[in-house]
Amino acid sequence: MRTYKQIFSELKRAALIPFFVIGDPDFDTSLAIVKTAIDAGADVLELGIPFSDPIADGPTIQKADIRALTSGINVQKAREFIEKVKDYKDIPIGLLMYYNLIYQYGTQKFFSDFHEAGVNSVLVADLSIDDADEITAPAASAGLDTVFMVTPNTTPERMKLIASKTTGFIYTVSLLGVTGSREKLSDTVEVLIGKLKKLTSVPVCVGFGISKPEHAAAVASAGADGVIIGSKIVELIEKNLSNREKMLAEISTFLSDVKSAIKHQSN
Amino acid sequence: MKYKGRFGDYGGFYVPEVLIPVLEELEQAFYRFYEDERFVSELAQLSKDYAGRPSPLYYAERFSEYVGFKVYLKREDLLHGGAHKVNNTLGQGLLAKYMGKTKLIAETGAGQHGLATAMIGALFGMETKIFMGVTDIERQSVNVHKMKLCGAEVIDVEGGTGTLKDAINDALRYWTANVTDTFYLFGSTCGPHPYPTIVKHFQSCIGKETRQQCLEQIGRLPDMIVACVGGGSNAIGIFSAFLDDKDVKLIGVEAGGRSLSSGKHAAALVAGRVGILHGAKAYLLQDKEGQVHDTESVSAGLDYPAVGPEHCLLKDTGRAEYVAAEDAEVLDAFGLLSKTEGILPALESAHALAFLCSQKGKLDADTIAVVNLSGRGDKDVSIVEKRRSADE
C-alpha cells in the first residue's frame, strides 16, 4: 500500500483529493464516479460513510448522505466498496467519519477491518484533539494514519498539539462554517496555510468551500500539500441524477480542469 | 477546555474542531460569572420580577383523591412563558450579555424553549434566531406566532423528520459559521460540555425551592419526585436538590410514543443504547450500525432520540429510575388534571402525571409525590382536540 509520505514526497505539486459519500446516489454509480475521478487524476481519495446527522456538513453533502442511506449503503457495503476501488487502483484513501458509526462497530475492529480493506487514514469529524486518545492507539495498532482538523479559529498552541498527534495529514478547514461550495475562496486560508507550514512538517491539505480550479490553484500556491474538493463535485452528482453519462463526463472535466490548474501553479 | 464535562463516562464534547474555541469561551465565562455577585443578584431580580419565581408548590387534592395518594405540583407552568424554560434562558441570556454577545440562536421542539429564548432576546435587545423543525412548526404553531411577536426569526428546518434533533443539527451548523458574535442558547441538559452543567445550574432553582417548600408546607421531604424527561432539564432541575436524600425516589418519565414495542417512541433511557450524538455520549435511539432513529411522541418537547448525560449516570447507578408513558396514557392524564384541578398541563408534563395514574391503587394513601409540572398546556389544546376526535 502506498503511504501518504510516499505520495506527498513524490508529487512535486499539491495532491488532488476529491471527496465522495460512499454509495451516492447508489453503490454502482458511486463506484463508477470514483473510477472516473481516479482516471481524471485524483491523487488521493477522501471517502465518507453516510451518517444520519452530519453536523459538520452543509445541505449538499447532507442530501448525498440521505441518497446513499436510502439506496441501502451500510458499513459492511462501504467496506466492500473500498475493496473494489482498491482493485481498480492502489490509490491512498482517507475515511471521513462521524464517531457514532465507529463507536458502534467497535473502534479497534473498525480500524482493523478498514485498514485491511485498503484505507490509509481516518478523520473523525466530531472527535477533537482533546479526545484523540480514544482513537490514536487503536489507529496505530491497526496501521491507520490519523488526520485531524485545524480551523481558522484554532490557536497556535492547539495547532502544535494537533500536529503532534497527526500522522497522516492536517485537514485544514478554509473557513468558519460547514461544508458547501462557495463563490469565493476564504481570504484567511492562505495565512492559515502559511502558519501551519511554519509550525509543522506534517502535510497540510485544505478543504471546505474549494469550488473552482482557481481556488485550488490559489491554495496550492500558498503551499498546501493537497486540495480537497467535496461539495462542488457532489453538486455535479445531484444535478445529473437522471443522466449518468453526463454526470461522469462533468465530474471528469471538472477534476481535469482542477488538476491542470494545480499543475500549472507549480510550474 | 478546563473540564472534561463527564458524568461517569457520559457527556464530553464530541464536536468538530471549529466549535471547541467557542465552547471553551463559554466554559470560561460560565465559571467566571455564575457565582459573581453582580451576576447572581441581577439574575435573582429577573427571576423574581420577570419570570415570576418562586413558583408555588400546590397540593392537588382532587387529583390526589383519584390516584389514592398525595400529589403536589411544582407549578413551573405559572412562570412567564408558561414553562421552566425561562429559568435557563434568563441565566444563559444574562451570560451572553456579560460575554458581550449580541445575537442569540436556539433550537426548539415544543416551541417553549424557542419562546423563552425569544422573550429574552427582546428583554436584552438581542437579535434572535430560532431553529425549529417543520413538523414542530406545524404542531406548535401558537408558539411560532408568539416567538415572532417577540421579534425572533423562526427558521424552518426541513431535514430528517423536522423535529428537535434536526433543529439542533441546523443550529449547530449555523453556529459553526457564526461563532464570533453569536451565543447558542441551548435548551436542555444535553449537547456538548459545558451545556449540561450550565443548564442544570440554571434549572436547579426548581429543586432548591421544592425542597424548602416541602419542609415548610408538608413538614417533611416527599417520598418521590416525578418529572418528564426530554433532554432532561426540568427533571435534573428538580432532582438536583434531592440527590443526597436517599429516601426520596427520583423518577423520570420518557415519551413512550405509540408504544415501546412499536419502536415509535422517544424513550432513550428506557430503550436506547449508548452512542454519540450532538456532542455527548449518552443513551441513544439508533439502529444496529449507529444511524440515529426517527422518534415519535405526541409531545414535541420530548421528541428527541438522546438524553442528557447526567441522567444516563443516574440510571446506571440506580439513583433515579426511568420509565416511559405512552401517548394514550398521556392524553388521559392531560384530561384528568384538567377536569380535577382546572389546570391544563403541557403534554410533556402530562407524561409525569401519567406515571402517577399508573400507580393508582398501588401506593399507600400517605405517600407524598411531587410532580414537576414543567409547563402549561395551552400550546397543546389543538393537538389534544385532534387526537380526541380521531379516537372517536
Ligand SMILES: Cc1ncc(COP(=O)(O)O)c(C=O)c1O
Ligand atoms: C413544558 C416542557 N416540559 C418539558 C420539556 C422537555 O425538556 P426537558 O427534558 O429538558 O425538561 C419541554 C421541552 O420543550 C417542555 O416544553
